[in-house]
Amino acid sequence: xxxxxxxxxxxxxxxxxxxxxxxxxxxxxxxxxxxxxxxxxxxxxxxxxxxxxxxxxxxxxxxxxxxxxxxxxxxxxxxxxxxxxxxxxxxxxxxxxxxxxxxxxxxxxxxxxxxxxxxxxxxxxxxxxxxxxxxxxxxxxxxxxxxxxxxxxxxxxxxxxxxxxxxxxxxxxxxxxxxxxxxxxxxxxxxxxxxxxxxxxxxxxxxxxxxxxxxxxxxxxxxxxxx
Ligand SMILES: [Zn+2]
Numbered sequence: 001x002x003x004x005x006x007x008x009x010x011x012x013x014x015x016x017x018x019x020x021x022x023x024x025x026x027x028x029x030x031x032x033x034x035x036x037x038x039x040x041x042x043x044x045x046x047x048x049x050x051x052x053x054x055x056x057x058x059x060x061x062x063x064x065x066x067x068x069x070x071x072x073x074x075x076x077x078x079x080x081x082x083x084x085x086x087x088x089x090x091x092x093x094x095x096x097x098x099x100x101x102x103x104x105x106x107x108x109x110x111x112x113x114x115x116x117x118x119x120x121x122x123x124x125x126x127x128x129x130x131x132x133x134x135x136x137x138x139x140x141x142x143x144x145x146x147x148x149x150x151x152x153x154x155x156x157x158x159x160x161x162x163x164x165x166x167x168x169x170x171x172x173x174x175x176x177x178x179x180x181x182x183x184x185x186x187x188x189x190x191x192x193x194x195x196x197x198x199x200x201x202x203x204x205x206x207x208x209x210x211x212x213x214x215x216x217x218x219x220x221x222x223x224x225x226x227x
Contacts, residue, residue: 001052005044006036009072013056019066038069042076046116048086050079080114087113087120156206157187170216172208179209188212 001009010032014021044052052072059071092105112118129135143151152159157173164171173185182188187204194200 001036001039001042001044003032003036005052006039007032009039009044009052009056010035012053013060013067016057017060017067035069039072041115042073043116046079046083047119048079048083050076050116052076080116083113083116083120084110086122088123090121157204160207170213170219172213172216175212175215175219177209177212178215179211180205182212 010020010028039052042052043050055072055075056067058075059067063071087110089106089109092102092109094101094105096102109118109121113120130138142148161171161173173187176183177188180189187206188208189202189204191200192203
């Protein structure tokens with residue numbers, strides 16, 4: 001804060017809190033010098049809604065004691081920490097091979113945020129799915145047949161489901177497995193290396209448990225029976 005800003009802040013404090021107002025001119029000059037010294041690194045306003053006058057007002061509202069410079073420096077330190085936490089060091093427009101210049105640029109960005117001269121620059125985030133033009137292009141598009149065929153060895157469960165559908169057999173994954181308790185849509189599993197005091201490791205089975213296939217085959221009949 002400049003000397004003028006400090007004087008304005010002191011005048012504001014004196015106006016809203018009569019206890020802070022000093023009538024002796026010599027004392028006022030001394031108080032202004034103290035405030036200028038202590039609030040040198042605190043900006044009057046800064047990105048993120050920082051306002052030194054608001055900090056003074058909050059103190060007068062909440063505290064039974066007259067306002068002191070620390071009642072402004074402490075909230076500013078918290079606000080500054082929050083600004084820096086939101087800053088993510090975006091890539092500066094400097095040749096990255098020039099290490100010294102690059103580091104200087106990063107430091108200058110951080111310093112600008114820490115002193116309230118620049119707003120913190122956060123990472124961009126996805127806000128809601130793909131861009132409409134991209135969504136329109138991929139909407140309803142299935143994997144090309146040759147690509148699906150090439151991927152089949154790496155997706156045995158899906159390949160088995162497709163083969164079952166093509167052959168008119170029931171889809172075992174449409175029901176949970178009563179044997180290994182695999183939920184709907186997940187492959188059956190088996191446990192390996194299990195001992196009484198060790199749970200072992202779950203491994204996916206390529207083929208469903210026979211009871212599950214039977215359950216899937218029996219399901220439409222049960223539904224018909226229920227209807
Ligand atoms: Zn199973």
